[in-house]
Amino acid sequence: MNKKKKILIIGGGFAGVAAARLLSELKNTIVTLLEKSSNLGAGVRTNFYGGHPYTFGPRHFLTPYTEVYNYLNAIIPLRKCSEHEFLTYVEKDNDFYAYPINMTDVKGMKDYPKIEKEMEEKKREEFIGAINAKNLEEYWIGSVGKTLFDKFIDEYNKKMWLVDNCKDIDTFNWSPKGVALKEGPRAAWDSAISAYPYAANGYNDYFDFSTKAAKVLLSTFITNFNLDKKEVTVNDQKFSYDIIVSTISPDSILETRYGKLNFLGRQFHKIVFPTENVFPENVYFLYYANDEKFTRMVEYKKFTKHKSKTSLVGLEIPSLNGGKHYPLPFQKEQTLAKKYLDEFPDGCFSIGRAGTYLYGVDIDDCIRQSMIMIDVLKNGGQDNPVPGEEYRFPELKKLEERKWN
Numbered sequence: 001m002n003k004k005k006k007i008l009i010i011g012g013g014f015a016g017v018a019a020a021r022l023l024s025e026l027k028n029t030i031v032t033l034l035e036k037s038s039n040l041g042a043g044v045r046t047n048f049y050g051g052h053p054y055t056f057g058p059r060h061f062l063t064p065y066t067e068v069y070n071y072l073n074a075i076i077p078l079r080k081c082s083e084h085e086f087l088t089y090v091e092k093d094n095d096f097y098a099y100p101i102n103m104t105d106v107k108g109m110k111d112y113p114k115i116e117k118e119m120e121e122k123k124r125e126e127f128i129g130a131i132n133a134k135n136l137e138e139y140w141i142g143s144v145g146k147t148l149f150d151k152f153i154d155e156y157n158k159k160m161w162l163v164d165n166c167k168d169i170d171t172f173n174w175s176p177k178g179v180a181l182k183e184g185p186r187a188a189w190d191s192a193i194s195a196y197p198y199a200a201n202g203y204n205d206y207f208d209f210s211t212k213a214a215k216v217l218l219s220t221f222i223t224n225f226n227l228d229k230k231e232v233t234v235n236d237q238k239f240s241y242d243i244i245v246s247t248i249s250p251d252s253i254l255e256t257r258y259g260k261l262n263f264l265g266r267q268f269h270k271i272v273f274p275t276e277n278v279f280p281e282n283v284y285f286l287y288y289a290n291d292e293k294f295t296r297m298v299e300y301k302k303f304t305k306h307k308s309k310t311s312l313v314g315l316e317i318p319s320l321n322g323g324k325h326y327p328l329p330f331q332k333e334q335t336l337a338k339k340y341l342d343e344f345p346d347g348c349f350s351i352g353r354a355g356t357y358l359y360g361v362d363i364d365d366c367i368r369q370s371m372i373m374i375d376v377l378k379n380g381g382q383d384n385p386v387p388g389e390e391y392r393f394p395e396l397k398k399l400e401e402r403k404w405n
Helices: 014-024 066-075 103-107 112-124 136-144 146-160 204-210 331-341 352-356 363-378 394-404
Strands: 005-010 029-034 047-049 052-054 061-063 078-080 085-090 095-098 193-197 215-217 224-226 231-234 237-240 243-246 263-273 283-288 296-299 311-319 348-350
Touching: 005 014, 014 029, 014 204, 014 243, 014 352, 014 363, 052 311, 061 066, 061 363, 066 078, 066 193, 066 204, 066 363, 085 146, 095 103, 103 112, 112 136, 112 146, 136 146, 348 352, 352 363
Parallel strands: 005 029, 005 243, 029 215, 085 283, 243 348
Antiparallel strands: 047 052, 061 193, 078 193, 085 095, 224 231, 231 237, 263 311, 283 296, 296 311
């Protein structure tokens, strides 16, 4: 008779819950999930304010992966949000444009002749500026010119990442051909599935359903990690496992031996308005690309379809003290995170946005990473603690490629 493998999952956010469900379905496994808070779901958990359901930051489900959508939809039915619109306010023009920036809106701008001239110059340069860019500012100016960079990118990213200059942002998802602006306000969204749960409590039932077969310990703190032995200490007791899946920051699990990995947080403000709707009919998000402190607002009932005579709007302000929500897009931080992950022994995985230390990891990626991890385990090996080649610091890889070209 095969001995059952003991598996520990550290963290009960979306990544940990996704891993719990899929790992529990493997034969001969005993899955334990430890979560330091009193609830599962972290920032994706639905709470209520003034009777309105909300999550910490808008957590609609957006994915290009049909199999991931089908997987989640089979557990909690999802309503597709194909009608949604996101807008950006540009104070320089005193106007709103579709988010993200697209050529249809650009052609309607008063200064389009100037923009067109800048973009044509970049075409003649064959995007040399973008190819050789060392930071976000050089990349955008080298792709579409300074006018669009000043309008949409500069102030927004400085407040988003709390930097004085966009030249400080030296890793991001580069394309060697530069920024490709699409035609039409929906072009960027129609290539993916956008959805939100029908249920008033959002994803909460998914968290409970997905952990039914696991032993879940809430309000539980790990005081010591020993990855080499796959051992953790809780309440002065040591527990050993065959496999560990971490969804927390990799510096935490290795006790910051090389220094602390930094994250950005959010101050999140909830505002109830005395009107049934605040934004125009299909507008879910408003982004602000100027020097105001906040980055965006969301009207929650556009996602939840909550019926009431009032409306709840969430407003987000980047903060250094608002939790570990966003890994930083700086080469120094990414290199440090990779150094930590390179220390993970076989049988220890790191998944999710914090565990992977990649800003671009969203809730669909959490499910997909878990699916990839299951395939790795079924095939009996582990070539990297981060499941999925595309989640292993693609920004750093592109930086390295440019160094040698």
